[in-house]
Amino acid sequence: MDPVSELREAVISAAAAVRGDVHEGEAGAAPSAPNLERPKRSGQGDYATNAAMLLAPALGVAPREIAPRLAVELAQRLGEALVSHEVAGPGFLNLTLSDAWHRAGVRHVLTAGEQFAGGGASNPERINLEFVSANPTGPVVAASGRHAAYGDSLARILQHHGHSVHREYYVNDAGTQVLKLGESVRARALGQEPPPDGYQGAYVAELAATVEGAADPAVAVSVVAERAVESLLERIKQTMSRYGVSYDAYFSERTLHAGEPSTVDRAIEQLQRTGHVYEHDGATWLRTTTFGDDKDRVLVRGDGAPTYFASDVAYMESKRERGFERQILAVGADHHGYVARMKAAFESLGGDPDSLELLIMQLVHLVENNERTKMSKRRGEFVELDELLDEIGVDATRFFMLQSSHDRTLDLNLDLARSHTAENPVYYVQYAHARIASVLARLGPERVAQALAQDADWSSPDGELHPAERELIKKLLALPAEIAEAAERRAPHRIANYSLELAQDFTAFYRDCKVVGVEPHALESWRIAICVATQRTLALVLGLLGVSAPESM
């Protein structure tokens, strides 16, 4: 267990003991788990807990009277690690920990290696994570870069936290939009304008030139559409790969309709068995209102064609059949109306609606000349993700997309991104990593290995830790809780934020604490250890964001 978790356990245990003292044998309402947090201001110790304030209502005693009792219990549990404590404010207990505790923290980071801050999931699950799933009727647009970065990073974080994650891209290769694409390509190939509700983009003309049989009347439009989709899907995969985003599967919608019976047929049968399906006006309906939807939904239209909703239901069933305990879908803001019906359908299928999560991604607005550009795939007015990557690079794009919470709309100022690339905070984080690499290179691998050895002497006779060292170490040790939070709240942006904070704390350390050549030898060893622990942690978090960690810049 990591040092901060141990500390938290000690606080919880101490709080339980205090509660037991006063209300002997009484079950009572257990107070919610006490916080262990970094005080905002300096001079308030290394950590603070609000346990006394939470115990106050249950005990009927003022928080400031409870805190000293808590301190006694805590002192017993922490021994020499706890240097001092004080009751502050409305009843916080501020804790100051020893230098030795901090040194042990660095050893923990080094020993844990790549597993640092990992495997914390209390209930590891097999998760199916679906993201982007943009229609293969055009290139990947810039806005999808947000979905891609988010889904990919979330997958990495969940995995590091101990879950098993399967990433899928749902390919809508069936239905009218695909047919419209085919019609548009055919029209261009014949030198005509695409139909008014078709696709107008320049890429359609490219497809008209490259797709086999585009202009050949003997080749059905549906076949042209199929080939165009194939070509576009290939292009989408290339963009994703360039962006550092990988999928375990590109799941074809068409396969849901294939076979006798098809997955769609089986899903509908399953729903019929559970009694949630009825016929009305010649169509087949699912009674989603039973499970909280506004209105019932059509599965099969009057003309016998299954709706898109039917495919979605079948897809959920497919994921369930494949053994995923949890389904997470990152969908666009324009899909938020689907949440209720999807959950209702999932429950109708016999699934637990809580194990189906639809995360609503807010929009990305590209701002140029102080105006938001309107993006329409059909009219062909859009910025491609590839263009964005050409201009501001993969690392900067990913970091920018990941910096803010997925449920907030994001303004991406293209003018700024183009002209001030070096101002992106991602370079700040990468720079810290490169700087450490430079320091370590100066020392040489042998000296570094020696400093990291289990029996290396890290403490100079009279040396206390520098405040910058203590701050940096506590930031390192905050990562396990940070990852747990990011994983549980599906919030990669927390990791982006953390990486910036870690880089800041390292830079302060770098400013105040000389490493190479510092006397005595043990102090140099100790600082090398801090540098290595920090460098690895920076590389770890950048990795979770899908951003590179360069050795030099």
Next chain:
RNA sequence: GCCCUCGUAGCUCAGCUGGAUAGAGCGGCGGACUUCUAAUCCGUAGGUCGCAGGUUCGAAUCCUGCCGGGGGCACCA
């Protein structure tokens, strides 16, 4: 009209399952390069946390209403 969501510094955003005097980056202003990397650092200015009530020992955070932005209310995909 009904439902969802967001509103925090000039700009872009953290902080939000209640905690101490609300933060960062960029931009502004003033400084620092014989240095372990200046893609850096130091200092400084900048806030009615949309508005109004409520709950609480304590509210940017929870509840209600209002205002404003975005989205959704198909036998479309």
